[in-house]
Amino acid sequence: MKLFVAATAAIMVASQAFAGSYQTKCNSTAVPYQQTENATPGRVVGGAVIGGVLGKIVTRQDAGAAAGAILGGVVANESGKRTVTQYQDVQNCRTVYVPSRITDPQVLKQDLQDLSDGKYVRKETIMDVQYTIGVGYDGQWGPASQQAANRYLANLQPSAPQPGAPTYSLMVNSVVITSSGDVSSMNEMKSNLRKAGVDSEIVVN
Structure with missing residues (x-):
């Protein structure tokens, strides 16, 4: 956590004879969040090729090969997805009086x-x-x-x-x-x- 003075807030009025001053202090905190990454292009293409070959063998038709290629690519893409944890800095600020x-x-x-x-x-x-x-x-x-x-x-x-x-x-x-x-x-x-x-x-x- 990083603590730093972001700025001095000019919120004092002339009738308030304070020796100190108001300052805005901020805390920067790393907050985790989940992110899903897709499969690599090579893995998707490989799945499509294998699916296409199997589709043609089973149906003996080019249409079956196309359907198999699509299905193989989808399966490869879904199985290749993974969830990773990322971090994002979130800043929380508050105004405090410094005497x-x-x-x-x-x-x-x-x-x-x-x-x-x-x-x-x-x-x-x-x-x-x-x-x-x-x-x-x-x-x-x-x-x-x-x-x-x-x-x-x-x-x-x-x-x-x-x-x-x-x-x-x-x-x-x-x-x-x-x-x-x-x-x-x-x-x-x-x-x-x-x-x-x-x-x-x-x-x-």
Whole structure:
């Protein structure tokens, strides 16, 4: 089965400020089907000749030879047929939403707050938020997503570090996502991002 992106569907409207985009993804599958092949010309001709000879011997007439030739050719053609299995590629396509990271901290913070408050948020936006905070992006806001959101919101305004204590910054594509003096929370977020297929690094300030 071959999976490939066929095209990007331009179905987003201006009022929908999604970070991600819709894409059409297709699966190409080889589907078997039966095909009957006729006998080879040589076999049909051979059957006709034999049928013609036998027809003339039995009837002693040319008409019998002709009838025998026809019957012999038909029998040879039918007996020479065989059923073979062929394969044909069938393409099945579906439109899916591919999330992307929300780069505006204020937008992300508002989305997280709305989700935490139980307000209605579009599924596409939920997937963008989940992708950004490093949890599975299924569009369903469950306990795992809420826990990640709580940690993220807590790290948006980290407490002032003690003198001499290091500050850790989580970076994605050279952009600082969040900073904290708690290295364990940074490692947990990095692990969640890795599970979501996002490469990140922790920088010590």
